[in-house]
Amino acid sequence: MRATSLHDCPAPAKLNLFLHVNGRRADGYHLLQTVFQMVDHGDVLHFDLRADGRIRRTTEVPGVPEESDLIVRALLLLQAAYQARHGRPAPGIDVAIDKRLPMGGGLGGGSSDAATALMAANALWQAGLSREELMALALPLGADIPFFIFGETAFAEGVGEALQPVAAPDCWYLVIEPGVAVPTAAIFCSEQLTRNTEPVRITDFSRHTMKHTVFEGFGKNDLQAVAVSLFPPVAQAIDWLSAHGDARMTGSGACVFCAFSSEAEADTVLRQVPGIWTAWKAKALMHHTLKTVLQVSVVLE
Incomplete structure (x- = not known):
């Protein structure tokens, strides 16, 4: 039987254990090195399938219009990938958010929310995208999102998209x-x-x-x-x-x-x-x- 909802989905915060700026590319993007580590504190998301194909954020987020929310933008990209892969329109989804992380805090809250939405919708819609495909899909929206989909402590380079697993203290x-x-x-x-x-x-x-x-x-x-x-x-x-x-x-x-x-x-x-x-x-x-x-x-x- 296919699940129609996923509730209490974690969107954990991340910490940059260090963050070095090594240079700047011709296009203006900065070359970075960092270690990302997730912690067990963050936003919590809830997902319910819709039959009409619409993507709706059912929670108001002050200062973030629904159409510009990374969650909505990421899910629209996933819908397009679903259509291309399966030859039929993707289902819709309602997304509710228990917002706990502050905006402008450096904790990756919006990026983590988008990553959780992509992983949850990929499962609920049975879209069939691999972790690597989801990471590539999300990268244009922000370099932090692929890390959360990567899903483990990572040494990151480039603009933050080149990830390698790395061990860090369990503290x-x-x-x-x-x-x-x-x-x-x-x-x-x-x-x-x-x-x-x-x-x-x-x-x-x-x-x-x-x-x-x-x-x-x-x-x-x-x-x-x-x-x-x-x-x-x-x-x-x-x-x-x-x-x-x-x-x-x-x-x-x-x-x-x-x-x-x-x-x-x-x-x-x-x-x-x-x-x-x-x-x-x-x-x-x-x-x-x-x-x-x-x-x-x-x-x-």
Whole structure:
């Protein structure tokens, strides 16, 4: 029997354990190196099939019109791929979102939502696209989306699309939301941004992390200096969290994080976070947990 709905589908946040800008291409895109790691905190999505072929986001998201939402745009691409492969129109789908991740936080919330939508709809529609095909389909919408479909901790290069699996410490993270939304374009367009960090190798990262029970001390986030100069709350959060470990910003900001070896250590610091900020703890994920939901919930014909 074919499933007609998928509820409680995780769209986890990601952290950039480091983020180096190595150069800039002729088309303006930046050449990056980073390690993406997912954590067990994020948005939750719910999907219900429609018979009329329409794609609808049934939850209002302030500041994000339905037609420009990455979820809707990604599903329209999947519908076109379905039509090309099967020679008939794709089903429709309703998407509801429990939005927990802040926009402009560097946690990949919108990209993670789109990736979860693609994987869930691919299963519900029985579209039959492979992981690699879904990643290629999503890349034009944003370089972070393929990572979430890739589904495991990854060393990324290029514009973020060249992914290799890599091991990272199995630790806990404390994340602070400084209360500002940082526009990615403002960071990458800044004249202050350095774009000449020497490339590292995946083995450099692996050798470093094998010596530590938590993530600390490897590389830096080249975008952080720009963000803290433009957005003082980011600087304040980093300064406060640095008293407890290697605090750094994720992505282009605004959220900052620090790793801890145990949940108890993360809890101890979490209780001390000033009330002006939203903060939470999360466990590192080695693999995307949506795969378990799909295996349990979707029965293929």
